[in-house]
Amino acid sequence: MPQSFPQDSVGIVTPQIIRFEQPLPLACGRQLDSYELIVETYGTLNADASNAVLVCHALSGNHHLAGFHSEQESKPGWWDSAIGPGKPIDTNTFFVIGLNNLGGCHGSTGPQSINPETGKPFGPDFPIMTVPDWVESQARLADHFGIQQWAAVVGGSLGGMQALQWAIDYPQRLRHCLIIAAAPRLSAQNIAFNEVARQAITRDPDFNNGHFYENGNVPKTGLMLARMLGHITYLSDDGMREKFGRELREGKISYDFNPQFEVESYLRYQGERFSTAFDANTYLLMTKALDYFDPAADYGHNLAEAVRNALCKFMVISFTSDWRFSPERSREIVDALVAAEKKVSYAEVDSDHGHDAFLIPNPRYMDIYSAYMKQVASDIPPTGKENN
Amino acid sequence: MRADLEIIQEWIAPNSKVLDLGCGNGELLAFLQQQKQITGYGVEVDHDNITACLEKGVNVIEKNIDEGLASIDDSSFDTVIMTQALQVMYRPDQIVDEMLRIGKECIVTFPNFGHWRARGYLAFRGKMPVSKFLPYTWYNTPNIHFCTFKDFEQLCVERNIHILDRTVVDNEHKHHWSIRLWPNMLGEIAIYRITR
Numbered sequence: 001m002p003q004s005f006p007q008d009s010v011g012i013v014t015p016q017i018i019r020f021e022q023p024l025p026l027a028c029g030r031q032l033d034s035y036e037l038i039v040e041t042y043g044t045l046n047a048d049a050s051n052a053v054l055v056c057h058a059l060s061g062n063h064h065l066a067g068f069h070s071e072q073e074s075k076p077g078w079w080d081s082a083i084g085p086g087k088p089i090d091t092n093t094f095f096v097i098g099l100n101n102l103g104g105c106h107g108s109t110g111p112q113s114i115n116p117e118t119g120k121p122f123g124p125d126f127p128i129m130t131v132p133d134w135v136e137s138q139a140r141l142a143d144h145f146g147i148q149q150w151a152a153v154v155g156g157s158l159g160g161m162q163a164l165q166w167a168i169d170y171p172q173r174l175r176h177c178l179i180i181a182a183a184p185r186l187s188a189q190n191i192a193f194n195e196v197a198r199q200a201i202t203r204d205p206d207f208n209n210g211h212f213y214e215n216g217n218v219p220k221t222g223l224m225l226a227r228m229l230g231h232i233t234y235l236s237d238d239g240m241r242e243k244f245g246r247e248l249r250e251g252k253i254s255y256d257f258n259p260q261f262e263v264e265s266y267l268r269y270q271g272e273r274f275s276t277a278f279d280a281n282t283y284l285l286m287t288k289a290l291d292y293f294d295p296a297a298d299y300g301h302n303l304a305e306a307v308r309n310a311l312c313k314f315m316v317i318s319f320t321s322d323w324r325f326s327p328e329r330s331r332e333i334v335d336a337l338v339a340a341e342k343k344v345s346y347a348e349v350d351s352d353h354g355h356d357a358f359l360i361p362n363p364r365y366m367d368i369y370s371a372y373m374k375q376v377a378s379d380i381p382p383t384g385k386e387n388n
Numbered sequence: 389m390r391a392d393l394e395i396i397q398e399w400i401a402p403n404s405k406v407l408d409l410g411c412g413n414g415e416l417l418a419f420l421q422q423q424k425q426i427t428g429y430g431v432e433v434d435h436d437n438i439t440a441c442l443e444k445g446v447n448v449i450e451k452n453i454d455e456g457l458a459s460i461d462d463s464s465f466d467t468v469i470m471t472q473a474l475q476v477m478y479r480p481d482q483i484v485d486e487m488l489r490i491g492k493e494c495i496v497t498f499p500n501f502g503h504w505r506a507r508g509y510l511a512f513r514g515k516m517p518v519s520k521f522l523p524y525t526w527y528n529t530p531n532i533h534f535c536t537f538k539d540f541e542q543l544c545v546e547r548n549i550h551i552l553d554r555t556v557v558d559n560e561h562k563h564h565w566s567i568r569l570w571p572n573m574l575g576e577i578a579i580y581r582i583t584r
Contacts, residue, residue, distance in 0.1 A: 371442035
């Protein structure tokens, strides 16, 4: 092992691709005849497969949760702060699976994949995915690993929505559900932001109605604008003030339209970087999955009814400065779970990192996360521990 | 277990549904879950206490009780408990009303400000009482609404609250024959079981 990785890192990790030949029917009415999921795993699955934790990703996330793909990789996986030996999701105890969801652009079947019917990339013809579709594909992933019941399903933001959907769709198949910085459905304001992002992408001349792979141009500008907008909603007013204030790059105003404030160049940098690393069609799909998520809709818009059959224990966490999915939205989930007499705990963590707070370690957040995961660990059946 | 909790647990029916407002480190709920198979939740604001509850496997909801309990349905709990927290509430009367709305029965404990030591402190020193049990000075105390047994029972009469049980204990949470004789003077902690 290289000496450069911290003690509590999972170290070098290698993704694997798993192929599924059984057709997957989708909410939109179409189906995927076959598909691939790219996954990463950490820790060791015990003999009765009772120590597995599924981590679901958010809008732009992927299967690379923790560790490094190579010694050259500068940044670890996106939830490295929470996953590793001695971390909240302790890989000495748990077998952790991260995947890239269908429709993604990091190795699972998505718009960039070849459509077997045409021999060309799916592009905009890739079916619209929903959170229940993803949960179904994740259930098949559990089958692949021989996991009957997850010790926990965990997710932040859109990932938390998948965790909630798991509790509704497969009550027998998880013991714990951690819903972090999520919401039971998007507000009109949330949908409005997503729509501006989609317009930015689809109106970019290089978007070419989604068929941009063939001509080699990508809608960089549109994707960059979408990301810049999204990024603003992930931060808080206080956090931005703290980080950038009104600091000027050159120390003085130049009376032109070049970026002068630090916040301007930061957003441009984030947008630029994202626009070369992410797929525009995937971005559109992910925002639609968010917009459509509304598990209460099938239950007379009564969330308590929607979770009535859930059997797992729930931990809901929100962050004070998150205005994208505010604490109020998490409390809606908690209230519904209490009304349905489910076992639920809730914590509201002080942070000025806005929605991004769920990705940023903070002593109280990590304390809560660790304390709850210890409960998850203690609920692993004893036979599993002996066989470990 | 804290001695007042020892007394309270006897009033909780097995397999019942319990809400503990200001549940502290979850000691009572953990005990009731193990010994009486109750289901329920604690409500707490203190960060360390919340973590302690999570470690014990006690359901805990972070919430400031002063903001109200409107999201909880009427009569949805068998027992609603509030130990040693009534005096820190912004409106104790409204909280008691809410507890009686969501719980079929309620258990309330609070320090008795009519205890002879408190009376003596104010009478002879002319200052707000400070003791080992109530260690705060008037400007930094979280206890903003003190009352005596008589005050509380008057509230019960005014609000048509039915007192099912009343126990009075001293600082060590011991019953003593003298306390039963003269509770408002000698009892330091009041434990009431009420309903409407």
